[in-house]
Amino acid sequence: MHLRRMLAVALSLSCPLIGCSQGDPSRIKDKVPLTKVTGAIMVDGNPTGGVILKYVPVGDIAEKREAYIKSFTVMTNNDGAFALKTYARGDGVPAGEYKLYCQYFPPEEQVKRRESGEDRFGGKYIPPKPPAKIITVKTGENLDVGTIELKSAPRKSR
Template identity: 35%
Template sequence: MRDDMVKIMGVVLVDDEPAEGVVLRLHPKTGSAAISSGITSKDGSFQISTYSLGDGAPVGEYVVTFVWSEFDSLTRTQVGDRLGGKYAFDDKSKIEWSVPETDVFDAGTIQLQR
């Protein structure tokens, strides 16, 4: 595991309910070009990964985007966004994290609305 990584975890709720399959992406405001991301499990919990599963993200300032698509078994791709694109782009999302130099960053409970 890299020394410059901070483990990041939290929970995503959509309309006050745990949401499975929401993809989170961390967009660095400056510096790192690495893309850090995670996907929520059945209870809405997530861990962020950059280089390996659950390793977290580098210290820094991020805009966090969220997309809640559905799997299309015919095309074998993710399609749509049940959040209507409200959080899909870093210029639209109002959710920002300042990840400090620490072992673990708890992002807490993130409340999204459809």
């Protein structure tokens, strides 16, 4: 139970930083048109839930709020599927180019890996490393990015 409480506090503190809408998304003024973007993530050949997918716009995007959002984050569901969001779950993103970065802290290793700051991928899919994928989103053209195949980092010997 203690771990759940810590994760809830961490998520609530990080939401303004990672693109979670504050309060009711319907109250956000000047919303921009969005395009649905979906896909899936496989880790070592298996669909994997709980992968954190951070998507970073390349250059400016049309979406502006009181505090400019530099990146957004979603998590894959149990079958590895994801849908990008701007205001609410799965609503899509503004047109533009996005770099997709990934982190994964398996449930059985979460506390140990988060404390060390190293994810299952050994940091190879987070900045300043190259993104796992770059996508281009066009207004009105829903985008299925397909399956993104990721590999675990070799385990370090102790």
